[in-house]
Amino acid sequence: MNLAIIGAQWGDEGKGKIVDLLAPHFDIVARYQGGHNAGHTVIIRRDGVEQKFVLHLIPSGITHPGKVCVIGNGVVVSPEALLVEMDELRAKGVEVNERNLLISNRAHLILPYHAALDRQIEAHRGGNAVGTTMRGIGPAYEDKMARRGLRVGDLTDPATLAEKLSTTGKQASRLLTSLGGEPIDEAKLIDDGLRWADKLAPHVAETAYFLNNAAREGKTLLFEGAQATMLDIDHGTYPFVTSSNSSVGGACTGAGIPPRLVGLTIGVIKAYTTRVGGGPFPTELDDDMGELIRARGGEYGASTGRPRRTGWFDAVIARYAVMINGLDALALTKLDVLDELDELKICVGYRIDGRETGEVPYDAGLMARAEPVYETWPGWKERTVGISRLEDLPARAQQYIRRLEELSGAPFGFISTGAERNETIIAADVLNRCGWELSV
Numbered sequence: 001m002n003l004a005i006i007g008a009q010w011g012d013e014g015k016g017k018i019v020d021l022l023a024p025h026f027d028i029v030a031r032y033q034g035g036h037n038a039g040h041t042v043i044i045r046r047d048g049v050e051q052k053f054v055l056h057l058i059p060s061g062i063t064h065p066g067k068v069c070v071i072g073n074g075v076v077v078s079p080e081a082l083l084v085e086m087d088e089l090r091a092k093g094v095e096v097n098e099r100n101l102l103i104s105n106r107a108h109l110i111l112p113y114h115a116a117l118d119r120q121i122e123a124h125r126g127g128n129a130v131g132t133t134m135r136g137i138g139p140a141y142e143d144k145m146a147r148r149g150l151r152v153g154d155l156t157d158p159a160t161l162a163e164k165l166s167t168t169g170k171q172a173s174r175l176l177t178s179l180g181g182e183p184i185d186e187a188k189l190i191d192d193g194l195r196w197a198d199k200l201a202p203h204v205a206e207t208a209y210f211l212n213n214a215a216r217e218g219k220t221l222l223f224e225g226a227q228a229t230m231l232d233i234d235h236g237t238y239p240f241v242t243s244s245n246s247s248v249g250g251a252c253t254g255a256g257i258p259p260r261l262v263g264l265t266i267g268v269i270k271a272y273t274t275r276v277g278g279g280p281f282p283t284e285l286d287d288d289m290g291e292l293i294r295a296r297g298g299e300y301g302a303s304t305g306r307p308r309r310t311g312w313f314d315a316v317i318a319r320y321a322v323m324i325n326g327l328d329a330l331a332l333t334k335l336d337v338l339d340e341l342d343e344l345k346i347c348v349g350y351r352i353d354g355r356e357t358g359e360v361p362y363d364a365g366l367m368a369r370a371e372p373v374y375e376t377w378p379g380w381k382e383r384t385v386g387i388s389r390l391e392d393l394p395a396r397a398q399q400y401i402r403r404l405e406e407l408s409g410a411p412f413g414f415i416s417t418g419a420e421r422n423e424t425i426i427a428a429d430v431l432n433r434c435g436w437e438l439s440v
């Protein structure tokens with residue numbers, strides 16, 4: 001059975017760990033949207049030595065020998081960032097070659113001028129800045145939709161690449177200077193382009209054919225979502241969102257596979273909430289409790305190092321993510337971060353302009369005015385780090401989990417109690433009910 005792993009909040013839920021845990025059960029791991037603004041952290045212990053991998057663009061499956069990783073057409077690819085990531089992996093002993101890393105020829109390129117445009121556009125937004133990672137993701141998607149982008153496939157034809165880069169480079173320079181920025185260095189862009197072409201061309205493939213043919217041959221696919229449901233361009237807290245469909249629909253358009261090939265959909269959700277960048281966050285804790293969660297959870301961006309905003313678990317969002325993605329199950333992460341708390345709050349609804357609702361409002365302004373309606377639960381005040389059986393969790397932790405599960409509307413198939421693979425409770429009964437026999 002194929003599987004899609006989707007962020008159920010505002011990202012950084014620990015998708016990297018869950019994908020890494022499940023990757024051994026699949027033949028192919030595919031990314032389908034976003035760019036190197038994602039930052040999945042995977043911690044692996046090999047021969048007793050802990051190794052940390054932060055993956056931005058390459059699917060987290062790459063650390064598993066024998067798996068094929070695919071960067072789908074819906075991803076925007078910075079050739080420079082990709083080459084750096086490939087080199088870093090190789091330096092840590094991970095094999096990266098043209099057999100285990102395929103890049104869609106239809107994926108759009110992020111070029112250096114996209115990052116320069118990102119900075120200029122954010123500066124012009126002033127107080128309304130979206131809080132982008134400034135890596136050019138948004139401007140690259142803008143060029144894609146405006147039908148003037150360059151694609152990965154263009155790297156396979158050096159004869160026309162220079163001309164295409166010269167044309168788009170001139171357009172970008174005009175736009176940059178009109179925004180008060182510097183024009184780009186066209187000669188350098190072309191030199192860089194030819195270097196990228198040389199190094200990346202062997203990885204470029206017809207990935208939609210590859211994935212569909214593989215599925216027909218009985219190979220199994222794992223779709224790795226980046227960002228999350230509340231950052232989806234259509235379903236998130238617009239305009240404080242990413243520039244792609246990070247909910248499950250993106251897996252079809254961004255990998256070139258039909259809906260029936262998605263199979264199971266699992267949402268990853270933290271036992272509390274975090275968000276990076278601007279935008280509404282009803283359960284945000286702007287106090288010592290928020291700081292405690294940030295410190296215990298290490299809530300600093302894997303890509304940017306930015307401190308993440310922290311808050312209580314929001315069941316309104318959880319239910320919405322279950323609905324938008326049709327989540328079969330949830331993977332609850334970072335339960336251990338809450339171990340020291342005296343009591344915990346769970347947001348069960350919003351009060352907006354005096355009215356109660358259990359739905360996510362469409363408008364960021366309305367969401368910013370949402371006051372959370374809370375339930376309070378006692379903390380367990382015991383260490384849960386590394387616990388791998390549900391019955392070994394303190395009774396109050398079990399109570400908290402049951403309540404989150406009830407409010408979210410999807411069963412918890414996994415409960416993560418630490419960053420490492422084995423620090424996970426696997427609810428085999430839940431997965432079996434979803435039709436999936438898993439023995440980890």
Ligand code: GDP
Nearest residue numbers: 012013014015016039040041334416417418419
């Ligand atoms: P992603 O973008 O959704 O993959 O999330 P990140 O990798 O940015 O953030 C998750 C962070 O939490 C990483 O540093 C993980 O190693 C860590 N992590 C994942 N699951 C757990 C957990 O259950 N407990 C703790 N303490 N850390 C976890």
